[in-house]
Amino acid sequence: MTTQHPDPARRRFGVNYVPSGGWFYSWLDFNADAVRRDFEDLAGLGLDHVRVFPIWPWIQPNRSLIRRRGIDELLELIDIAGEFDLDVAVDLLQGHLSSYDFLPSWVLTWHRRSLFTDPAVREGITRYVDRVSRAVASRSNVFAITLGNEVNNLWPANPTDAEESARWAGDLLRTVATAAPYVLGLYSLYDAAWYDPEHPFHPADAADLGHLTTVHSWVFNGVSALDGPLGPATVSHADYLVELAAATSTDPARPVWLQEIGAPRPDVPDADAPAFVRRTLDHVLTNPALSGVTWWCSHDLDRSLADFPDREYDLGLFTVDHRRKPLAAELAAVIGEQRAAPLTGGRVLAADRPGLVCEVDLRERPDRRAEVAPGSAFHTTWVRLRASGPLAIVPATRAADPDYLAARGIAGLVG
Amino acid sequence: MTTQHPDPARRRFGVNYVPSGGWFYSWLDFNADAVRRDFEDLAGLGLDHVRVFPIWPWIQPNRSLIRRRGIDELLELIDIAGEFDLDVAVDLLQGHLSSYDFLPSWVLTWHRRSLFTDPAVREGITRYVDRVSRAVASRSNVFAITLGNEVNNLWPANPTDAEESARWAGDLLRTVATAAPYVLGLYSLYDAAWYDPEHPFHPADAADLGHLTTVHSWVFNGVSALDGPLGPATVSHADYLVELAAATSTDPARPVWLQEIGAPRPDVPDADAPAFVRRTLDHVLTNPALSGVTWWCSHDLDRSLADFPDREYDLGLFTVDHRRKPLAAELAAVIGEQRAAPLTGGRVLAADRPGLVCEVDLRERPDRRAEVAPGSAFHTTWVRLRASGPLAIVPATRAADPDYLAARGIAGLVG
Numbered sequence: 149m150t151t152q153h154p155d156p157a158r159r160r161f162g163v164n165y166v167p168s169g170g171w172f173y174s175w176l177d178f179n180a181d182a183v184r185r186d187f188e189d190l191a192g193l194g195l196d197h198v199r200v201f202p203i204w205p206w207i208q209p210n211r212s213l214i215r216r217r218g219i220d221e222l223l224e225l226i227d228i229a230g231e232f233d234l235d236v237a238v239d240l241l242q243g244h245l246s247s248y249d250f251l252p253s254w255v256l257t258w259h260r261r262s263l264f265t266d267p268a269v270r271e272g273i274t275r276y277v278d279r280v281s282r283a284v285a286s287r288s289n290v291f292a293i294t295l296g297n298e299v300n301n302l303w304p305a306n307p308t309d310a311e312e313s314a315r316w317a318g319d320l321l322r323t324v325a326t327a328a329p330y331v332l333g334l335y336s337l338y339d340a341a342w343y344d345p346e347h348p349f350h351p352a353d354a355a356d357l358g359h360l361t362t363v364h365s366w367v368f369n370g371v372s373a374l375d376g377p378l379g380p381a382t383v384s385h386a387d388y389l390v391e392l393a394a395a396t397s398t399d400p401a402r403p404v405w406l407q408e409i410g411a412p413r414p415d416v417p418d419a420d421a422p423a424f425v426r427r428t429l430d431h432v433l434t435n436p437a438l439s440g441v442t443w444w445c446s447h448d449l450d451r452s453l454a455d456f457p458d459r460e461y462d463l464g465l466f467t468v469d470h471r472r473k474p475l476a477a478e479l480a481a482v483i484g485e486q487r488a489a490p491l492t493g494g495r496v497l498a499a500d501r502p503g504l505v506c507e508v509d510l511r512e513r514p515d516r517r518a519e520v521a522p523g524s525a526f527h528t529t530w531v532r533l534r535a536s537g538p539l540a541i542v543p544a545t546r547a548a549d550p551d552y553l554a555a556r557g558i559a560g561l562v563g
Numbered sequence: 564m565t566t567q568h569p570d571p572a573r574r575r576f577g578v579n580y581v582p583s584g585g586w587f588y589s590w591l592d593f594n595a596d597a598v599r600r601d602f603e604d605l606a607g608l609g610l611d612h613v614r615v616f617p618i619w620p621w622i623q624p625n626r627s628l629i630r631r632r633g634i635d636e637l638l639e640l641i642d643i644a645g646e647f648d649l650d651v652a653v654d655l656l657q658g659h660l661s662s663y664d665f666l667p668s669w670v671l672t673w674h675r676r677s678l679f680t681d682p683a684v685r686e687g688i689t690r691y692v693d694r695v696s697r698a699v700a701s702r703s704n705v706f707a708i709t710l711g712n713e714v715n716n717l718w719p720a721n722p723t724d725a726e727e728s729a730r731w732a733g734d735l736l737r738t739v740a741t742a743a744p745y746v747l748g749l750y751s752l753y754d755a756a757w758y759d760p761e762h763p764f765h766p767a768d769a770a771d772l773g774h775l776t777t778v779h780s781w782v783f784n785g786v787s788a789l790d791g792p793l794g795p796a797t798v799s800h801a802d803y804l805v806e807l808a809a810a811t812s813t814d815p816a817r818p819v820w821l822q823e824i825g826a827p828r829p830d831v832p833d834a835d836a837p838a839f840v841r842r843t844l845d846h847v848l849t850n851p852a853l854s855g856v857t858w859w860c861s862h863d864l865d866r867s868l869a870d871f872p873d874r875e876y877d878l879g880l881f882t883v884d885h886r887r888k889p890l891a892a893e894l895a896a897v898i899g900e901q902r903a904a905p906l907t908g909g910r911v912l913a914a915d916r917p918g919l920v921c922e923v924d925l926r927e928r929p930d931r932r933a934e935v936a937p938g939s940a941f942h943t944t945w946v947r948l949r950a951s952g953p954l955a956i957v958p959a960t961r962a963a964d965p966d967y968l969a970a971r972g973i974a975g976l977v978g
Contacts, residue, residue: 173624176591177632206621209588212869217592248668254870256671257664257720268870305672454627455669455683 160440162197168447205252211272241296264308285328343521355396364408370522372415383427400555403439410444422478498538499557575855577612583862620667626687656711679723700743758936770811779823785937787830798842815970818854825859837893913953914972
């Protein structure tokens with residue numbers, strides 16, 4: 149069977165880079181040696197890339213001022229990644245990181261206006277996206293540009309509706325495509341876009357906009373509450389989101405990047421973290437739509453930094469003093485196995501897996517998103533059947549289309 | 564007559580320092596030579612000080628992180644001022660500048676909490692105030708520390724009430740006093756505190772808190788609309804505010820610092836700016852309560868920077884390319900005259916001026932502030948009588964107190 153699915157031998161494995169010293173505040177005191185020391189940790193894991201997060205308002209403090217040094221420091225960080233043979237994915241509009249929103253004074257208080265809808269703000273953001281995209285595209289190890297990390301977290305502080313959000317993202321992705329034509333241009337949303345019926349960012353946008361679909365799998369969204377740190381709902385959640393994303397695309401071969409997956413306390417206690425890594429990857433690596441996995445995150449957060457949600461402090465593969473944690477060793481082991489036998493090993497692609505028909509049309513009925521959310525009847529059935537092996541999700545509208553099913557590697561339907 | 568009024572021979576003349584290149588965004592790319600070049604402009608005017616404005620969230624990006632380099636750069640700027648024999652007043656919590664509020668992500672959106680009332684935020688601010696105050700007090704040319712520029716502009720984005728605002732400022736001023744015992748500790752409010760009956764920052768706080776009272780005189784608040792750029796209400800407004808402040812203090816000799824006065828377009832056209840400077844200073848320099856004048860501001864704002872209110876662009880004594888504007892020459896001339904003959908020149912102190920009785924008790928009845936606002940009957944009467952010479956404001960509660968009147972240099976009552 150021939151599909152355009154991502155080549156499993158070229159799947160990407162990477163981490164979301166969180167600086168070990170001073171978190172993202174360290175951009176204000178950029179230190180190339182500190183970055184080098186952090187990337188040295190990562191290079192030992194067999195990763196091929198890092199995803200990096202400049203802080204938007206520090207680079208563009210005024211709508212019309214884009215700081216050259218801010219961009220230069222980002223480029224320097226990209227070059228340091230290159231020293232370790234790491235490719236780089238750049239997120240532009242941070243924006244949202246680990247509960248904190250970084251917003252410039254030109255969209256706050258006396259200048260309050262929605263970054264999704266205000267024409268002047270959009271003009272300013274467009275210039276930022278253009279300028280930073282052009283700059284980073286000059287580096288051969290940059291492979292992807294995402295508009296910003298989970299930009300839907302910038303709502304409701306910035307009002308929008310589904311139509312405006314879609315236009316905002318579509319317009320900015322065209323800007324990226326023009327500025328960086330040989331780089332993937334991507335959109336990133338947290339999973340309210342998939343599960344919350346009222347959320348003004350829709351599944352169809354996630355599945356249509358950009359060169360591939362990104363998903364962020366966080367088990368504190370409800371699945372870990374269903375069956376604990378290593379239960380089937382928990383360790384299959386990344387695979388479930390990849391399936392939902394694949395099923396929502398009109399293109400049966402559209403790749404899906406698991407752009408964030410992490411082992412958050414207390415949902416996943418430290419003792420269970422290595423098993424969580426292996427079982428989660430065991431599930432998702434069978435998925436033919438999967439183009440790559442990027443772990444959240446590289447380094448723990450120094451507990452001297454205040455007010456983060458508690459789970460954010462210990463998400464690193466490394467401690468702040470560069471000790472490799474057990475889950476990092478497990479991740480490295482899985483990557484090693486996968487690279488050694490991408491097609492024939494224990495995690496062969498399930499190219500002839502069955503599919504579970506989903507009556508909810510996420511493209512047309514985003515108001516029905518609760519029916520596929522963690523704990524819904526559909527999710528519960530999928531998790532139960534997934535225990536027997538890889539299981540696709542098939543939209544009812546495509547269930548009678550043999551070409552579609554073949555293109556997605558689906559051999560028969562259940563449910 | 565003996566009073567403790569400020570020694571007119573030691574009155575301070577200075578400017579509010581607005582960097583000529585990149586406005587306050589230039590803190591993100593601190594350049595000592597650029598600061599030096601700006602201060603070189605100022606030194607030629609006969610000024611003795613600059614008031615400077617670090618950007619709070621860039622120094623304290625996390626509640627528990629105060630950046631050493633941010634403080635070091637502030638100290639370097641203070642030292643550069645010293646090279647030009649300029650003393651320095653430091654404002655801490657910016658906070659508000661020229662319509663923009665700079666607020667850290669730890670008081671925004673998902674971490675939204677009022678900086679006036681939230682205990683954790685107040686703890687963080689207290690540490691910032693302590694740390695920066697200690698640092699700048701190590702420099703012998705620092706003479707004043709203000710909590711922040713017009714912190715009442717941070718409301719209503721940060722909810723407060725009059726009691727909370729007073730406690731907030733009082734507590735922080737105690738922190739400054741402990742950290743910097745030999746420096747003036749000050750509070751700064753824009754004039755809604757004097758004129759707006761609903762405003763949750765009260766005249767009594769302005770008149771009681773800190774070592775002296777600061778006032779900011781901006782004629783776009785209504786007075787220029789009464790009688791134009793050089794009309795009596797306009798050019799006497801600074802003096803009026805100094806009198807209101809003096810009259811509101813329980814201490815008849817409490818000094819008042821005209822911490823901001825500027826010639827904003829279009830209220831004051833360029834052609835009238837020099838006359839506005841001279842006439843405004845002619846009025847206010849007769850006031851025995853006046854301890855100093857700090858012009859807003861040193862340098863124009865580059866028009867390439869977006870979204871400022873139009874009047875903010877041309878407030879400088881110098882253009883962005885360092886040309887001295889006519890109003891700067893006039894300011895220098897007035898300062899020269901004043902320094903040459905502080906007691907005996909054309910602007911002798913009006914130590915025996917009459918006083919106009921004000922029936923509104925601003926200390927006890929802040930709800931009646933509208934009755935002293937620009938255009939009110941009281942203000943109109945004061946402006947009319949002020950045309951004949953210096954005129955104090957005397958609260959009705961003190962009108963029968965000869966010691967009080969003598970201490971304020973008031974010879975008789977009118978009205």
